[in-house]
Amino acid sequence: MPLPLAVDEAPNPWLSWSYVRDNSDIILAATKQHVTLTLISVGLGLLLAVPLALLARRFRRLETPLLGLTGLIYTIPSLALFAVLAPITGLTGTTVVIGLTGYTLLVLVRNVLAGLDGVPDDVVEAARGMGIGPLRLLLRVQLPLALPTVLAGVRVATVSTVALVTVGVVVSNGGLGQLIFEGFNNNLYRAEILTASLLCVLLAAVADLLLLLLEKALTPWTRR
Amino acid sequence: MSLVRDTAAWLGDSAHWSGVDGVPHRLAEHLAVSGAAVGMACVLALPVAFLLGHTGRGGAVAVNLSNASRALPTFALLVLLAATPVGFGNRATVVALTVFAIPPLLTNAYIGVRDVHKEVREAARGMGMTGLQVLRRVELPLALPLVAAGLRTAAVQVVATATLAAYVGGGGLGRLIADGFGRADPAMTAAGGLLVAALALTVEVLLALLQRRVTPAAVATPRAVVAPPA
Numbered sequence: 001m002p003l004p005l006a007v008d009e010a011p012n013p014w015l016s017w018s019y020v021r022d023n024s025d026i027i028l029a030a031t032k033q034h035v036t037l038t039l040i041s042v043g044l045g046l047l048l049a050v051p052l053a054l055l056a057r058r059f060r061r062l063e064t065p066l067l068g069l070t071g072l073i074y075t076i077p078s079l080a081l082f083a084v085l086a087p088i089t090g091l092t093g094t095t096v097v098i099g100l101t102g103y104t105l106l107v108l109v110r111n112v113l114a115g116l117d118g119v120p121d122d123v124v125e126a127a128r129g130m131g132i133g134p135l136r137l138l139l140r141v142q143l144p145l146a147l148p149t150v151l152a153g154v155r156v157a158t159v160s161t162v163a164l165v166t167v168g169v170v171v172s173n174g175g176l177g178q179l180i181f182e183g184f185n186n187n188l189y190r191a192e193i194l195t196a197s198l199l200c201v202l203l204a205a206v207a208d209l210l211l212l213l214l215e216k217a218l219t220p221w222t223r224r
Numbered sequence: 225m226s227l228v229r230d231t232a233a234w235l236g237d238s239a240h241w242s243g244v245d246g247v248p249h250r251l252a253e254h255l256a257v258s259g260a261a262v263g264m265a266c267v268l269a270l271p272v273a274f275l276l277g278h279t280g281r282g283g284a285v286a287v288n289l290s291n292a293s294r295a296l297p298t299f300a301l302l303v304l305l306a307a308t309p310v311g312f313g314n315r316a317t318v319v320a321l322t323v324f325a326i327p328p329l330l331t332n333a334y335i336g337v338r339d340v341h342k343e344v345r346e347a348a349r350g351m352g353m354t355g356l357q358v359l360r361r362v363e364l365p366l367a368l369p370l371v372a373a374g375l376r377t378a379a380v381q382v383v384a385t386a387t388l389a390a391y392v393g394g395g396g397l398g399r400l401i402a403d404g405f406g407r408a409d410p411a412m413t414a415a416g417g418l419l420v421a422a423l424a425l426t427v428e429v430l431l432a433l434l435q436r437r438v439t440p441a442a443v444a445t446p447r448a449v450v451a452p453p454a
Binding site for chain 2: 072074075076077078079080081082083084086087088103106156159160162163164165166167169170171174177180181183184188190193194196197200201204205208
């Protein structure tokens, strides 16, 4: 009976605790980068979306071209966007953040607009009648009432962003995507590929849950 | 800017427009893989969507599926498949892309059929139509605008995602980007990026026109359930 070759023997399990234990530093660093890139991208997206939505409300003629522009950005594949940006911004996290921030705008601008449009007119009039100024009206009345819709958009944008960070691997800043690609190049090291993939999905689920809890905490009046 | 000039020069060089590495061949690969995936997804998703919409059951599953699919990175699925017997290359790419084309097709077609007005459905029944006739002659024509919206969303998603296949041994226009990065050739990288972006936008515009054609003027163009960015 011929002895089986060592190659056939090499085990390549999908889940391996020893992989996780031996590489916890790398896994943690990749996860950290993944979270950081997501937070910055969605945060910047929100910082841009609120003034853009306010602008579109002030000048209604801008609404259609603005939403069209965010739709245009959304249609461009992330890999293509990174490829065009990379020669300028380099193999950096900046390249990833610019791209991912761009993708959040479609959902965020649309939801901020919908949220603000949904604030009842009589509430705004009552607030004005109480002598409230435009800035305080926005901060104390309109934005809080728009919050559930805005946060619904933030949740969708966050989950999508967590998934898309992986593409950042092409500019060497892909968070957990780095591990997925490393596993691919490392003779299809299954434990590394699956662990990183599961962590991506877990990260998206945790972020979604945290945002849901945040929404509940910030909008107690929506509770029945 | 020299990058703009270099990229334009790359695109203008006739050597880049012939052979296996040439743009036309890569475009043909890209379209073949994308077309196969969208076709497979239609065959798998549409009958199920029509049945669910017609019976009005299982809707939560259809809608949740499309939300859940956002959380799984395409890149992860491509690499995961490569580590299974499916392997990598164009066949594996078609499988992975099909998985991501199903949710938008399923959700939109399901909602399209489900939201046909009850009165219309009952009138058709009252005229003596059988369940299958109601589906074929009443529900499907009325659902067509949303089915087209789902097709557009799925196709744009697939064409965009097919680019990633180049990183797991596949072909297509993504090869230009991957090779551009690999050779540290910014002009090639940017040229590949521009070609992929142009392709995605072309598919979007063509299918938006198709969607408008199948949408009666009296009906407001329905807004599709948005797919995640690719």
